[in-house]
Amino acid sequence: MERTLILLKPDAVQRGxxxxxxxxxxxxxxxxxxxxxxxxxxxxxxxxxxxxxxRPFYAGLVRFMTSSPVVxxxxxxxxxxxxxxKLMGATFGADADAGTIRGDFGSSRSYNLVHGSDSPEAAExxxxxxxxxxxxxxxxxxxxxxxxxxxxxxxx
Numbered sequence: 001m002e003r004t005l006i007l008l009k010p011d012a013v014q015r016g017x018x019x020x021x022x023x024x025x026x027x028x029x030x031x032x033x034x035x036x037x038x039x040x041x042x043x044x045x046x047x048x049x050x051x052x053x054x055r056p057f058y059a060g061l062v063r064f065m066t067s068s069p070v071v072x073x074x075x076x077x078x079x080x081x082x083x084x085x086k087l088m089g090a091t092f093g094a095d096a097d098a099g100t101i102r103g104d105f106g107s108s109r110s111y112n113l114v115h116g117s118d119s120p121e122a123a124e125x126x127x128x129x130x131x132x133x134x135x136x137x138x139x140x141x142x143x144x145x146x147x148x149x150x151x152x153x154x155x156x
Contacts, residue, residue: 002080003033003135004117005126010068011111013037018071021101021114024087025075029146034074034135040065048129064110072130076140078147081123084116 006025008018026032040048045062052058075084089096093106093113106113117123127135 001076001078002120002123003074003076003127004081004084004123005115005130006073006075006084006117007115007130008071008073009111009113009115010064010070011108012105012113013069013071015105017105017113020105022071022073024101025073025084028077028083028087029142030075030077030080030083031140031143032073033076033138034072034131036072036131037069038072038130039069042066044129048126060110074127074131074135081117081120085118088114088116 008021012018012021022032042062045065046053049058049061049065052061077083087101089100089102091102091112092109093102093111094109096103096106098104101114102112117126
């Protein structure tokens with residue numbers, strides 16, 4: 001199983017899209033391993049976006065991400081990172097395909113509703129920032145009806 005961080009950004013929270021976005025991940029068969037509504041501090045935003053510190057959009061990004069609560073999610077499943085990124089769609093809503101979160105709900109270049117880790121290394125780092133207390137372990141009964149263990153083992 002792979003675990004990734006998903007953030008439902010301030011625009012998703014303020015537009016009342018949290019339930020509809022969560023539904024997309026759950027309908028795909030992914031496990032919500034942890035979830036919390038939280039206010040990102042400027043310090044947490046600075047750590048999370050430190051790779052962009054020298055970019056011209058950095059200050060606005062930090063201001064946006066600290067402007068309203070977000071929903072932080074630890075999502076789990078086989079291939080969870082790639083699956084979540086496909087569900088989210090292209091970075092900018094106007095460029096995202098219909099049927100994706102950003103394609104269906106977004107049109108702004110600045111407000112793009114969701115963040116998702118882009119690699120296993122990023123996921124580990126980001127999950128540690130947003131869930132320093134760790135993620136609870138539990139078995140999701142739906143996995144028995146989501147994954148064929150024989151086929152998944154063949155993929156290695």
